Amino acid sequence: MIELKHLNKEYKTKKGTIYGVRDVNLSIRKGEIFGIVGYSGAGKSSLLRCINLLEKPTSGEVIVDGVNLTTLSKPQLRNARQKIGMIFQHFHLISSKTVFDNVAFALKAAEKSAEEIKKRVPELLQLVGLADKADQYPAQLSGGQKQRVAIARALANDPQVLLCDEPTSALDPMTTKSILALLRDINQSLGITIVLITHEMEVVKDLCDNVAIMQGGVVIEQGAVYDIFANPVQPLTREFIQHALDFKLPDPLWDKLDSGSKVVKILFRGHAAEQAIINQMLKVTNVQGNILHGKIEYIKDKPLGTFIMEVKGEQSEIDKALQFLVDQSCGVEVVNRD
Ligand SMILES: Nc1ncnc2c1ncn2[C@@H]1O[C@H](COP(=O)(O)OP(=O)(O)OP(=O)(O)O)[C@@H](O)[C@H]1O
Numbered sequence: 001m002i003e004l005k006h007l008n009k010e011y012k013t014k015k016g017t018i019y020g021v022r023d024v025n026l027s028i029r030k031g032e033i034f035g036i037v038g039y040s041g042a043g044k045s046s047l048l049r050c051i052n053l054l055e056k057p058t059s060g061e062v063i064v065d066g067v068n069l070t071t072l073s074k075p076q077l078r079n080a081r082q083k084i085g086m087i088f089q090h091f092h093l094i095s096s097k098t099v100f101d102n103v104a105f106a107l108k109a110a111e112k113s114a115e116e117i118k119k120r121v122p123e124l125l126q127l128v129g130l131a132d133k134a135d136q137y138p139a140q141l142s143g144g145q146k147q148r149v150a151i152a153r154a155l156a157n158d159p160q161v162l163l164c165d166e167p168t169s170a171l172d173p174m175t176t177k178s179i180l181a182l183l184r185d186i187n188q189s190l191g192i193t194i195v196l197i198t199h200e201m202e203v204v205k206d207l208c209d210n211v212a213i214m215q216g217g218v219v220i221e222q223g224a225v226y227d228i229f230a231n232p233v234q235p236l237t238r239e240f241i242q243h244a245l246d247f248k249l250p251d252p253l254w255d256k257l258d259s260g261s262k263v264v265k266i267l268f269r270g271h272a273a274e275q276a277i278i279n280q281m282l283k284v285t286n287v288q289g290n291i292l293h294g295k296i297e298y299i300k301d302k303p304l305g306t307f308i309m310e311v312k313g314e315q316s317e318i319d320k321a322l323q324f325l326v327d328q329s330c331g332v333e334v335v336n337r338d
Pocket residue numbers: 011012013018019020038039040041042043044045046047
């Protein structure tokens with residue numbers, strides 16, 4: 001659906017050239033939810049805004065549904081953009097217009113008739129759960145409701161793609177969940193391809209099919225969300241995942257551990273998460289194990305288990321135990337106190 005080929009975006013400033021996006025190649029499939037993750041300044045917004053040419057790439061190709069947007073004339077680009085909706089962190093609603101008129105604005109821009117607008121706006125407001133708010137003004141709405149209006153407006157012209165620029169960063173956790181659920185519904189019921197940028201891996205875990213991690217304008221790692229969580233390669237990716245899975249041992253627990261023991265983080269991928277592998281390990285080796293932390297996450301309905309264990313025994317037996325886990329395809333990492 002979306003192909004980015006050797007995409008570069010440079011900003012010329014008084015202080016020199018700033019590289020927003022550097023040689024990015026991405027392929028986003030029709031109907032998927034694709035996440036782009038990175039810290040502030042990583043180039044996420046620059047990349048997203050290149051997809052609808054809000055930012056003109058310095059070089060490279062942006063192909064949406066088979067059309068290379070970088071080659072289009074202005075009127076052609078205007079037409080192509082109607083098939084790409086966009087929502088933002090701070091909603092970008094027009095404060096002097098009612099909810100109805102904010103949504104109608106997108107239809108007017110696409111030169112829809114008054115009759116069509118009268119029919120379409122209530123349908124859109126129904127879709128986002130705001131059928132009773134048509135006559136209210138943005139100031140009378142909560143953050144979540146404002147984002148719903150923005151989503152209705154973005155969907156007005158039946159886009160094939162919805163670009164989401166940190167859509168939940170200004171919202172509380174409960175509202176975040178409801179907006180993510182709405183985006184998932186829209187993706188499933190309307191088949192719209194969603195590209196979403198965020199700095200929270202939690203959002204990616206709950207919503208996305210595939211993800212790209214950005215640093216310094218470069219995509220440093222990409223893949224299916226489950227694979228990225230189960231086998232992160234880059235240190236930055238590991239850092240993001242650590243935040244999302246939250247498995248840092250608290251200090252009082254470290255204080256209680258035997259000085260001769262090892263603390264091991266074990267990752268169970270796929271069906272291994274549902275089997276009694278730790279039990280088997282304790283049976284076939286002469287070590288004692290004490291589980292300090294454990295949880296099983298379901299990502300895209302596939303289990304991913306993370307356990308932190310204190311392992312005690314002769315070094316040779318500990319080595320044997322860890323090798324047993326590796327042989328069962330578990331990820332094994334000795335954890336040291338920070
Ligand atoms: N219009 C601009 N002029 C000059 N530099 C820019 C411009 N827009 C972005 N940049 C620079 O490009 C780099 C990438 O910025 P970008 O906003 O794309 O990152 P980001 O990952 O979206 O960050 P954030 O999460 O803070 O929005 C940064 O160094 C930023 O300062």
